[in-house]
Amino acid sequence: MPTLNTFDKQILRLLQRDGGLSQSQIGEQVNLSTAAVNRRIKSMQAEGIIDGQVAVLDPRRLGYPLTLIVEVRVESERIDLLEEMQRNFLACPQVQQCYYVTGECDFVLIFLVRDMEHYVALSQQLFHANPNIRGFRTMVAMSRLKTGMTVPVDD
Amino acid sequence: MPTLNTFDKQILRLLQRDGGLSQSQIGEQVNLSTAAVNRRIKSMQAEGIIDGQVAVLDPRRLGYPLTLIVEVRVESERIDLLEEMQRNFLACPQVQQCYYVTGECDFVLIFLVRDMEHYVALSQQLFHANPNIRGFRTMVAMSRLKTGMTVPVDD
DNA sequence: CGTGAAAATGGGATTAA
DNA sequence: TTAATCCCATTTTCACG
Numbered sequence: 001m002p003t004l005n006t007f008d009k010q011i012l013r014l015l016q017r018d019g020g021l022s023q024s025q026i027g028e029q030v031n032l033s034t035a036a037v038n039r040r041i042k043s044m045q046a047e048g049i050i051d052g053q054v055a056v057l058d059p060r061r062l063g064y065p066l067t068l069i070v071e072v073r074v075e076s077e078r079i080d081l082l083e084e085m086q087r088n089f090l091a092c093p094q095v096q097q098c099y100y101v102t103g104e105c106d107f108v109l110i111f112l113v114r115d116m117e118h119y120v121a122l123s124q125q126l127f128h129a130n131p132n133i134r135g136f137r138t139m140v141a142m143s144r145l146k147t148g149m150t151v152p153v154d155d
Numbered sequence: 156m157p158t159l160n161t162f163d164k165q166i167l168r169l170l171q172r173d174g175g176l177s178q179s180q181i182g183e184q185v186n187l188s189t190a191a192v193n194r195r196i197k198s199m200q201a202e203g204i205i206d207g208q209v210a211v212l213d214p215r216r217l218g219y220p221l222t223l224i225v226e227v228r229v230e231s232e233r234i235d236l237l238e239e240m241q242r243n244f245l246a247c248p249q250v251q252q253c254y255y256v257t258g259e260c261d262f263v264l265i266f267l268v269r270d271m272e273h274y275v276a277l278s279q280q281l282f283h284a285n286p287n288i289r290g291f292r293t294m295v296a297m298s299r300l301k302t303g304m305t306v307p308v309d310d
Numbered sequence: 311c312g313t314g315a316a317a318a319t320g321g322g323a324t325t326a327a
Numbered sequence: 328t329t330a331a332t333c334c335c336a337t338t339t340t341c342a343c344g
Binding site for chain 2: 012015016017018019020047048049050051052053054055056057058059061062063064067069086089090093094095096097098099100101102103104105108112137138139140141142143144145146147148149150151152153154
Binding site: 022023034 | 337338339340341
């Protein structure tokens, strides 16, 4: 596993802010030829350090103005029951994020929904319909102060 | 505000999965000429429906294997105190996401950290050092089952 | 790592439907 | 008005020094 040098880190920081930058633009900003930038990017992609590239959409413009954070507590931790639950969560497009956690609850989900009615319907289907779910607690996001999947890139 | 047709929605779904697709590849998949794809993408960018494009990095490969979800309860909701708090949260690169919420707590933060020691240090600085923070509750993510900022695109 | 040439892609204009 | 074809500018990629 190749250790990242200063150039690589600079490139990662730029790409994480704007994945649409051309390799020549990156080259200018970090003082490298486009060929060198190309090589480094390709190598980091092959290494799995760069996992991909995605378009960022505005949820409000697509009719999903509401963000909800939901904590789910389960009844039994039986592996087959947990896996079935996970499958249900992951299959739901409105479940934007899903974490399996330690602590006072078992899952934390982040929902993107059209309105509260929409969420009520989803929670019926995902939570109330599942006898292995002991309970859930919903928090409504008044503002999304920071979103994105940005990873710190240290010097 | 232009209503999205079936082509636009198909394009959005593709780009959200892989922002690196060429316009001709998209054209093939949705049965459209590259020029048509180009115009639609540009229009959606201008509209703000497409907000940008970012590289997705693997946090583990960058030395950030731990994801934590933290609920913060504040003492006073005084606007100036809240804003100062927000500034501190947002300025911290290890705070990947930050939501201001209703419900049993006031903020939900998602951290990316190197290890627990790292988190302890950050929590000292962000939470214990702030007298307006009544308390916080930390959950450790055992698995990140679904991440990303994907927005549902309905038919 | 940089240079330069070749290949691929992006983006505009024109034409056809 | 909308999409397809063609064409040129830009970008990416590769071989070599």
